[in-house]
Amino acid sequence: MARVLIENITKSYGETEVLHGINTDISDGEFIVIVGPSGCGKSTLLRMIAGLEDISSGTISIDGRVVNTLEPKDRDIAMVFQNYALYPHMTVFKNMAYGLKLRKFSKKNIKIRVHQAAKLLQLEELLERKPRQLSGGQRQRVAMGRCIVREPKVFLFDEPLSNLDAKLRVQMRLELRKLHKRLKVTSIYVTHDQVEAMTLGDRLVVINDGYAEQIGPPLELYEKPASIFVAGFLGSPAMNFISAQISADGKTAQLSEDVKVPVANPLSKQGITEKKVTFGIRPEHFSLSDKEKTGLPLRVDHAEFHGASTMIYGRLPGNDELITVRLPHIHHISPETVLMLTALPEHIHIFDQKTGKRI
Ligand SMILES: Nc1ncnc2c1ncn2[C@@H]1O[C@H](COP(=O)(O)OP(=O)(O)OP(=O)(O)O)[C@@H](O)[C@H]1O
Ligand SMILES: [Mg+2]
Structure with a gap:
């Protein structure tokens, strides 16, 4: 040894x-x-x-x-x-x-x-x-x-x-x-x-x-x-990455022309404003929002049953990137359905788009 x-x-x-x-x-x-x-x-x-x-x-x-x-x-x-x-x-x-x-x-x-x-x-x-x-x-x-x-x-x-x-x-x-x-x-x-x-x-x-x-x-x-x-x-299926623009006050993030979300811990506290970042969310860390109007609106492309879980693939409005969501249990979801997704703040990783490093 x-x-x-x-x-x-x-x-x-x-x-x-x-x-x-x-x-x-x-x-x-x-x-x-x-x-x-x-x-x-x-x-x-x-x-x-x-x-x-x-x-x-x-x-x-x-x-x-x-x-x-x-x-x-x-x-x-x-x-x-x-x-x-x-x-x-x-x-x-x-x-x-x-x-x-x-x-x-x-x-x-x-x-x-x-x-x-x-x-x-x-x-x-x-x-x-x-x-x-x-x-x-x-x-x-x-x-x-x-x-x-x-x-x-x-x-x-x-x-x-x-x-x-x-x-x-x-x-x-x-x-x-x-x-x-x-x-x-x-x-x-x-x-x-x-x-x-x-x-x-x-x-x-x-x-x-x-x-x-x-x-x-x-x-x-x-x-x-x-x-x-x-x-x-690390992780399979891989983490989803969503490009975002942090607002001037550091309190919101624009994910696409039509989607703006509040940032849980305002990034302005860390002096991060008006910055291009990448959000990272693992497929298993999304859940369905219990409020109809809040969350990320994901338009479903298709869904697959994987036994213990359901894999959902879709896109956010105005964004071409395919997003993967893994929900526990079986869900019957037809294409074109719009799901409202949320994720806990501790499950949202934020990276500097220029350096690729975690913020
Ligand atoms: N004898 C050599 N001469 C020149 N370049 C080499 C030589 N051996 C390895 N390399 C280069 O060094 C880099 C690292 O190679 P290495 O074999 O360590 O990769 P690896 O991470 O083990 O990949 P893999 O998962 O494919 O085995 C590669 O770009 C390879 O082309
Ligand atoms: Mg090798």
Whole structure:
């Protein structure tokens, strides 16, 4: 177990800088998820921690020791990749034992460690099988086992579940969580899947185009996203964004030519007047107004039943943006109906349109 300290890390390939100064302090035993869209730099960062990629500037320390120039094998880490490539001609036991054999562990010691890991991963019955005689989830567990037997200080995962089908992914996610609870090894997990990130991480590092946009526990990021990017990235269906012009007195917001709404806590208090902002409201945070004439008038395009909830898609007058609303239970709503929607002030996020940052 170890603390991993990432300070001002940058990475350039030739002239192009792809990571622009990442800072993260990962506590001993923490499960951190690095999440962001494809190409944002997640794997690059992970590979630098692993020692598979040179560091352009900044430092990475593991357990108080700067590892910038250490060989991967000397960093006391184990990495599970998306493509976990087991040796096809070796049994599960031999696959798990291989790394220890290379490190000249005694036969007895290898046996003890492999059996311990197999027990933990419920692979005991499968030790004599070859990889092709295993299911995808079992193979994934063997790949995990290969890492566990080494008892590393840090686990690194790069999208380890993306080759599995949806159901197995959910199952493996739970197993990973349970495993982490038992082993308590510092873990750094890369994914582009926000659901995986929200459910696995003690904290998330949201990366956008080589910048760490926000770092924090999943709920904090969900409830108080620091930017439009984070707000739109976490949550499914995604947050609705509505462009608005704040009035000169900071008390109302014009959403379109025909729609003006009061601002719950006058923004003038914060000196925000006559400003272009973006309102963000999650689909699940709308409710139907109990007063006929107040709220946002949404003209319904169509509605879908999703079992436990109804998804409604529509538009505000004079605004072309499609708005998604999720109401609990089943509602029968025909197209062209106008619904009056409200949302609690604490569920209305306001962002500066120029910087994209939360106000
Ligand atoms: N060897 C390389 N040479 C030049 N550019 C590279 C190299 N490796 C990665 N990049 C670039 O660095 C950026 C970050 O890549 P990286 O693989 O870290 O993305 P990622 O966030 O892991 O994406 P994905 O979710 O698709 O795996 C990308 O723009 C990529 O094209
Ligand atoms: Mg990647």
